[in-house]
Amino acid sequence: MLILTTSLLALILLFLPDVPTKFQGAEITFDESEEKFATIFKSLIDRFFSLTLFLSIPAAALFNKWLFKKQSYNYAEHVVIATFIASAVNIFSAFTYFALPLPPLPQKIIGVSFTLIMLVYSARAYVKIFDQKIVVGVLKYMVSTFLTSIFYVLEFLVLGAFYYYIYYG
Numbered sequence: 534m535l536i537l538t539t540s541l542l543a544l545i546l547l548f549l550p551d552v553p554t555k556f557q558g559a560e561i562t563f564d565e566s567e568e569k570f571a572t573i574f575k576s577l578i579d580r581f582f583s584l585t586l587f588l589s590i591p592a593a594a595l596f597n598k599w600l601f602k603k604q605s606y607n608y609a610e611h612v613v614i615a616t617f618i619a620s621a622v623n624i625f626s627a628f629t630y631f632a633l634p635l636p637p638l639p640q641k642i643i644g645v646s647f648t649l650i651m652l653v654y655s656a657r658a659y660v661k662i663f664d665q666k667i668v669v670g671v672l673k674y675m676v677s678t679f680l681t682s683i684f685y686v687l688e689f690l691v692l693g694a695f696y697y698y699i700y701y702g
Contacts, residue, residue, distance in 0.1 A: 593618075596676075601663045604663055656671045
């Protein structure tokens with residue numbers, strides 16, 4: 534799940550504009566509080582990416598334990614595996630930030646390349662660590678990543694709401 538969220542985050546930051554101002558030719562107006570929340574949420578992603586990745590490790594370990602039941606790993610071992618993969622995600626994510634000073638096209642190419650490398654690395658790690666056949670292991674990896682990403686997004690929403698309430702509420 535951490536891999537998918539990192540990938541989605543990288544794709545969002547590289548390809549989507551910050552805040553759209555028009556939709557099908559009509560002007561979009563944002564309430565001041567919505568603009569503040571969007572700004573705060575983007576700030577939270579930029580500042581606390583590694584922290585939220587760290588906080589989502591227990592959820593990733595729990596999802597892995599449910600999905601890879603045939604393995605004799607206990608929950609603590611699943612936490613270690615999730616931590617190992619999360620640290621790899623952080624390393625790959627750090628490399629994408631080196632591309633920020635570059636022009637937009639090379640920046641996007643580097644971001645997408647590292648995202649794909651990260652996904653392939655993580656899928657291979659799941660297949661090897663959990664001793665799965667390639668297709669089954671990749672499918673379980675994708676399900677685990679999807680479930681963890683849902684938890685990860687919820688974590689950002691709660692953190693963003695809390696941060697907004699404390700500083701602007």
